[in-house]
Amino acid sequence: MGGSKKRKRNEQQQGSNGIVYSESPPDFALLASLYPSFHAFVQSSPPHMRPTIDWTDFNATRELTRVLLHHRHNLTWWIPDGQLCPTVPNRCNYIHWLQHLLSSDIIPGTISRDAKVRGFDIGTGTSCIYPLLGASLHGWSFVGSDVTDVAIEWAEKNVSSNSHISHLIEIRKVKDNGNAPCVEVEESVNSDQTNSCKKTDVEVAPLPLDLHVCENKNYHGPPILVGVVRDDEKFDFCMCNPPFFESLKEAGLNPKTSCGGTSHEMVCPGGERAFIIRIIEDSTQLKQHFRWFTSMVGKKSNLKYLVSTLWGLGVSIVKTTEFVQGRTFRWGLAWSFLPPVHKPSISLSKKINTSFTLEGLQRQHSAINVLETVKSHFSSHGLSCSLNTSSFTVDVAISKDDCDSISRNDLTIVNNSTDCQPKRETSNESSLNISLEKLCFRISVFQQIPGTLLVKGSLQDKNSPLSGAFSVIFQQLEEALRSKFCTKSL
Numbered sequence: 384m385g386g387s388k389k390r391k392r393n394e395q396q397q398g399s400n401g402i403v404y405s406e407s408p409p410d411f412a413l414l415a416s417l418y419p420s421f422h423a424f425v426q427s428s429p430p431h432m433r434p435t436i437d438w439t440d441f442n443a444t445r446e447l448t449r450v451l452l453h454h455r456h457n458l459t460w461w462i463p464d465g466q467l468c469p470t471v472p473n474r475c476n477y478i479h480w481l482q483h484l485l486s487s488d489i490i491p492g493t494i495s496r497d498a499k500v501r502g503f504d505i506g507t508g509t510s511c512i513y514p515l516l517g518a519s520l521h522g523w524s525f526v527g528s529d530v531t532d533v534a535i536e537w538a539e540k541n542v543s544s545n546s547h548i549s550h551l552i553e554i555r556k557v558k559d560n561g562n563a564p565c566v567e568v569e570e571s572v573n574s575d576q577t578n579s580c581k582k583t584d585v586e587v588a589p590l591p592l593d594l595h596v597c598e599n600k601n602y603h604g605p606p607i608l609v610g611v612v613r614d615d616e617k618f619d620f621c622m623c624n625p626p627f628f629e630s631l632k633e634a635g636l637n638p639k640t641s642c643g644g645t646s647h648e649m650v651c652p653g654g655e656r657a658f659i660i661r662i663i664e665d666s667t668q669l670k671q672h673f674r675w676f677t678s679m680v681g682k683k684s685n686l687k688y689l690v691s692t693l694w695g696l697g698v699s700i701v702k703t704t705e706f707v708q709g710r711t712f713r714w715g716l717a718w719s720f721l722p723p724v725h726k727p728s729i730s731l732s733k734k735i736n737t738s739f740t741l742e743g744l745q746r747q748h749s750a751i752n753v754l755e756t757v758k759s760h761f762s763s764h765g766l767s768c769s770l771n772t773s774s775f776t777v778d779v780a781i782s783k784d785d786c787d788s789i790s791r792n793d794l795t796i797v798n799n800s801t802d803c804q805p806k807r808e809t810s811n812e813s814s815l816n817i818s819l820e821k822l823c824f825r826i827s828v829f830q831q832i833p834g835t836l837l838v839k840g841s842l843q844d845k846n847s848p849l850s851g852a853f854s855v856i857f858q859q860l861e862e863a864l865r866s867k868f869c870t871k872s873l
C-alpha cells in the first residue's frame with residue numbers, strides 16, 4: 384500500500400483519544416497484568432512473540448472486549464453467552480470514519496440546532512457497542528434500535544452501567560410487523576431488566592406489499608428506518624453492522640474465530656445485500672431526516688452492487704472506505720441526498736491519473752494488441768474513441784447519458800474515497816474547451832519490462848461533473864483486459 388493511502392487510512396481510524404488500533408494493537412501482556420480475569424485467557428508465547436488468546440473461545444474474546452472497553456474507553460460492559468461479541472478495534476474504525484465524514488463538511492453542517500451530533504445505530508445488538516463508543520469518544524447522542532428482546536434488554540443494561548453517557552443514548556425496540564424473516568431463529572429472553580436509560584417502543588405499520596415478497600433475495604423482515612424514525616426526528620448519520628449472512632449454514636463457516644452471534648444477529652434472508660438495499664429504499668423516503676446514511680459492508684461484490692444502485696437513485700454523493708483490522712476486511716459505504724458544499728480540497732481526493740499493470744503477458748501480446756483491445760472495448764459499448772499508434776494512446780469521450788448508464792451498470796466499482804458528485808458547477812469551464820456534457824480521458828499503454836505493460840488512464844478535466852464515473856469505467860476496462868490477456872494457461 385502507498386504511504387499516503389496508509390496515512391489517510393490511519394487519519395480516518397484515529398479517534399479523539401489518539402488511539403489508532405491498526406498502529407497500536409492491544410497489549411495483551413499489559414491487559415493481563417491489569418486484569419486477572421483476562422490473565423486466565425492469555426496464552427504463553429515463545430520469546431519475541433506477542434502473547435495471544437484462543438480466538439475460537441467465546442469467553443476469551445468477550446473478556447478481551449470487556450477489558451479493552453474498560454481500559455481504553457472507561458466503559459463498563461457485558462453481554463450474555465452466545466451473543467455477537469464485537470471486536471473493539473474494528474468497531475472503532477467505523478466510528479472514526481464517521482467522525483472523519485462529519486468533520487469534512489462535504490455536505491452542509493450538523494442538523495441539530497444545538498450543534499450536537501446525533502446518530503442512529505440500526506441493530507445495536509446486546510453490546511450497544513457503537514452508541515457506547517460514539518458517546519464516550521465524541522459525545523455524540525444516539526438512538527440504538529433492535530428487534531430482539533435480548534438485544535434491547537442488554538443494550539439498556541450496557542447503557543445504564545455507564546452513567547456518564549447514559550443520557551446520550553436511547554434504546555428503541557422495533558416491533559416486528561408479522562413479517563418475520565424466513566430463517567430458523569433462536570429465542571433468547573432474559574426477564575431481569577434494568578431501565579435507567581431512555582427506552583421507547585415503536586409500533587409500525589405494515590410495509591407496502593411489493594416489498595414483502597418472501598423471495599430469498601428480498602428483505603422481508605421487520606422495518607428498519609421507515610416507521611422507526613419519527614416524523615420530527617433528524618440525525619446527522621445512521622450506521623449499521625447488518626446481519627451479514629444469507630443462511631445459518633453460511634454463518635457457521637468461519638471456525639477460526641468465536642465471536643458468537645445468534646441467527647437473529649447474523650442471518651437475514653438475502654444477506655447483507657438485501658438488508659442494505661432496504662436501508663437504501665428507506666433512505667429515499669427519509670432524505671431530509673439524515674445528513675449521511677451509512678452501512679458496513681462485508682463483501683466487496685456487494686459494495687459494487689450497492690454503489691451502482693445508489694447512482695441510479697439520484698444521491699448527491701457516495702463515499703466508500705476500507706476497514707482493515709488484522710486479517711479482517713470490511714467496507715464502509717456512505718451516501719447522502721443533500722447537495723455537497725463545493726470545496727476545492729474535496730476534488731483533491733478525485734483520481735486524475737490511475738493505472739494498473741498487466742503482468743506475465745505472452746510474447747504475441749504486444750502493447751499494440753492491448754491498445755487495439757482498449758479501442759474495441761470502448762467501441763463495442765458504442766463510445767467514441769480514437770487510437771493513436773505513434774503515441775500509444777486511445778482518447779475516449781463519453782456523453783453524460785452514457786456515463787449515467789455505465790454508472791447504473793452492475794459492474795460498478797469504486798476506489799477508496801471516491802466522490803460522485805453529479806451536481807453541476809457552472810463556473811468551471813475548462814481551458815481545454817472540454818464540453819461539460821462529456822467525460823474525456825486518455826488511455827496510454829507503456830511497456831515496463833518484457834511481459835509487463837502499464838495501462839494508465841488520465842482524466843482530462845478533474846472538475847468535470849461526470850468525473851465520478853471515471854474510476855468505474857477504468858475498473859471495467861481493467862477487468863476486460865485482465866480477462867483477455869492475463870488468463871493463466873493450464
Ligand SMILES: C[S@@+](CC[C@H](N)C(=O)[O-])C[C@H]1O[C@@H](n2cnc3c(N)ncnc32)[C@H](O)[C@@H]1O
Pocket residue numbers: 467468469505506507508509510511512513528529530531534557604605606607624625626627647648649
Ligand atoms: C450483526 S448484528 C450487529 C450488532 C452490533 N451493532 C455489532 O456491531 O456488534 C445485527 C443486529 O441487527 C439486529 N436487527 C436485525 N433486523 C433488524 C431491524 N429490522 N431493525 C433493527 N435491528 C435489526 C439484530 O437483532 C442484531 O442485533
